[in-house]
Ligand SMILES: O=C(O)CCC(=O)C(=O)O
């Protein structure tokens with residue numbers, strides 16, 4: 058495994074669980090990855106960064122070079138060799154599967170506080186409309202394992218029984234993927250301080266990073282049709298980068314510079330990474346917050362649930378989302394702030410998450426503007442893409 062992979066802190070958190078053996082992997086039916094589609098689809102051509110190269114002489118520079126085009130134009134790429142093996146990954150898929158199979162009343166004990174835009178916990182399906190039907194998506198968000206979040210959220214015993222592994226998994230994604238990528242972005246931006254972005258994303262300080270289990274439930278042909286096949290869900294993500302584990306059920310599409318949507322394919326052993334809004338804000342839009350959506354899978358995959366593992370990274374809550382001043386690249390491009398007044402990460406999260414979690418508020422605001430945008434904060438207009 059990669060040489061990058063050594064710095065993950067030891068897991069600390071565990072919880073008393075009655076009869077934990079019932080949750081051992083021997084007693085949980087393992088998750089089975091669905092087969093890939095046989096349909097010919099327009100696949101996106103994305104670069105793959107081998108993170109094993111990161112610590113070799115000249116490796117960072119090679120990887121940064123490989124990234125230059127992707128981060129400025131496409132906003133999507135893959136990484137491989139990130140220090141978690143397939144068994145560890147499959148165990149997380151197994152926990153996700155069993156979590157979503159719990160009875161609704163069990164999951165409801167850990168439900169998201171939608172009104173206060175507090176997204177950690179369980180988000181039930183059916184809260185938003187797509188086309189003339191409601192969504193079929195459930196989410197379980199797990200915050201960082203730091204004192205800021207300790208004791209604030211509950212989980213079912215299924216997950217409490219595995220908390221040290223979940224903690225290790227999520228911290229590994231932060232230290233083995235997010236931080237190295239931030240150094241590569243710093244190289245692309247020619248920042249004098251390679252750790253500039255890393256310092257805004259340290260694990261221990263308060264930020265809204267979270268690890269996520271997600272499921273898109275199966276739908277009938279009529280439901281797919283009524284949802285408009287999911288075509289109206291184009292969006293950009295809120296934070297720095299989003300990590301998505303290999304997803305064989307096709308559906309994730311990227312909007313290209315040419316206005317065409319292409320599908321992300323399921324490459325073995327990879328994580329798909331996309332750049333998101335805040336890295337775009339602090340580079341005045343030069344690093345691209347990629348526009349993407351999840352559409353109905355091809356017909357030969359309609360019989361499968363689409364289970365996902367994701368990690369959302371975000372800068373510290375007190376980071377001000379203004380363009381970095383000492384990047385020769387950004388200076389040459391003449392980038393400008395995207396806000397009318399300085400906005401902190403905490404304010405940005407609250408503004409965007411309020412819209413994301415409360416479809417009725419979003420619908421009202423979109424209807425008021427009438428031009429497909431909504432003013433989120435300080436003059437910044439967010440947009441939906443179809
Ligand atoms: O499930 C996927 O493929 C991507 C999900 C996504 O775009 C999101 O949760 O923001």
Ligand SMILES: [Fe+2]
Pocket residue numbers: 292293294349
């Ligand atoms: Fe997204």
